[in-house]
Amino acid sequence: MRPFLFHNPVKLYFGQGSLRALNKMLQPQQKVLVVYGGGSIKRNGVYDEVMGKLRELQVEVFELSGVEPNPRVETARQGITICKKENIALILAVGGGSVIDCVKLIAAGALIEEDAWAIPTQKVKVKDALPFGVIVTLASTGSEMNNNSVITNSETNEKLDWASGYVFPQFAIADPRYTVTVPKDHTVYGMVDIMSHCIEQYFHNETNTAIIDAFATGILRTMIEVAPKLVAEPENVVYRETVLHASTMALNGLLTMGVYGDWGSHMVEHAVSAIYDIPHAGGLAILQPHWMRHFVDVNPARFAKFAVDVFAVEQEAKTLEEIAYEGIDRLSAFWQSLGAPSRLADYGIDASRFDDIISHVMAEDTPSAFVDLQASDVRAILEKSL
């Protein structure tokens, strides 16, 4: 492994009733900007529960709603304007990864003079951020326990990842009850996303990574066990709890101790969904198995280990490549069994804008760690995904 720094200062309050942590985290008369999405929290009661708590704690509440599924810089700008004008002390994200990612940009953008888009484009270096907390309502991105953010600019069709040591949430409240009413499709997308994060981080070029290998494959096996049960019984809060726990652990830095994750599939997917606005994990379910098949030859032993440790693929009388492909097939079949899409055609996407997608991927200056994506690789992966 590589020398590394692991530092994750987030206070994770996990479990039923965790909203009471706000008692410690907020002060009376504090100005709090509550940020949320399209209103599902109003339909499922989370909004009322949170607002009731905020009234009880006598904080001064401001609101920003309407954060998009692929959160836009335009929306973050609205939040930044409120923070600057009202002198907001703390931002509270109530939602899934989109809302949390948007709040990260609001928190950092509120303390710079430049336009917020300068942050994801790395024209401005983040040196501070407003404190913010999270009440997570979707098990998926793990954004509640990390310092990553993905933001879309609909004018330029760009969807950019950025990160800063200043945008760890101060606290995250993860109550599985708040995820019980997530509809089936988004529940499945979330579960694909969690597994995809483990896979992106599992494929690297370091050796001697036994502990993180065990953590990643342990989360994946847990997901394989619980995901079908949750699909069959979506209101089961115990299954929701396991999946929510998996999501916070899958992308909080633990799985990249000593390695760089690859994130090639994510880069291709971000390019696709920047153009077509499809659900992120829907795209991943299609693209990642093809990324894997395309690159088996880079390290067949690693892919075979994945197959054995995650899917218990039998090894006897098989080549490493055979074991590897069987593991990938099992993964793809598993995601389909949950109801995830398997072809770009499922979203009505054809090859007509492949050149645009490839240009987007190539424009990203982050090299993948396991194998550096070339335009020809991206094209091959896209074509197999049709």
Next chain:
Amino acid sequence: MRPFLFHNPVKLYFGQGSLRALNKMLQPQQKVLVVYGGGSIKRNGVYDEVMGKLRELQVEVFELSGVEPNPRVETARQGITICKKENIALILAVGGGSVIDCVKLIAAGALIEEDAWAIPTQKVKVKDALPFGVIVTLASTGSEMNNNSVITNSETNEKLDWASGYVFPQFAIADPRYTVTVPKDHTVYGMVDIMSHCIEQYFHNETNTAIIDAFATGILRTMIEVAPKLVAEPENVVYRETVLHASTMALNGLLTMGVYGDWGSHMVEHAVSAIYDIPHAGGLAILQPHWMRHFVDVNPARFAKFAVDVFAVEQEAKTLEEIAYEGIDRLSAFWQSLGAPSRLADYGIDASRFDDIISHVMAEDTPSAFVDLQASDVRAILEKSL
């Protein structure tokens, strides 16, 4: 699982060359108290490397050496006196768990007026502590990444655990090179200790703990893989690295997300080593398998799961109890194969002071989580361990 707070703010700088992190962590002219043990760091070059770095960074160095293997409150008192007199800004623990645990008490004790023993006895509540960092030289206790401390009072023959949210190290530097010269016996003790921590936390009374189960058994399987290799090749820095990584992860809060660990074996061992001053993990290697056998009936399914997930015990045509006992026998045999003791007689301990030991255990007011130890249980475990 139970609702929980996971919060571990330690900056873990892990890997070869991590000492360079001091560049960020220390300021010129800062008064730093360097605390270490019996002088092994002077023989193996770690002392010179650290002191060279401190000179380069132009900090003002004070020293306290001679921290005992079971660190004593008397030694912590010396450190507290230096901190108060010299107005120390930061303490740097260079050593294993003993040194780190002692520094935790120095850091907290330096900011109270009462005698330091008031902290482990909980007569004074810790409300602040001097900042401190760790350079860990032994893979064992995980103290470098947690807020626990064990302190012995040789006047009262007490060995007490205590913890506080204020005694997380500010940073921990974990360079496996610094552990390469650890002698064989302490290397083995360290590895037993790491595995023992996983086991203590694995036995609890909660359900729906898939993620932490996977993490705990993943660390245990990693140890089973690497420990014999390290015993055969003690200077292999790659094996040292894996074991050091396992030790930091085994007791940093991850494995108790949503549960209370049991720690019954640790309580019995602390009582034994408070009286006989034997190595902590030597005691654990003897006592823990007998604790496990004694309590199989409490939850045979849990012990059987342990056997299957950690030692891949075959399940066919066996009762849960048979699987459980086979797993415990495998654990005990594994520790013996590394060279760990298996009987109290190996340390010349007979039954003559069992009453004292039992009184010590019963005096601890921490109930075990998996099963609350009674005097008769402790006696039975001790007798089987003779």
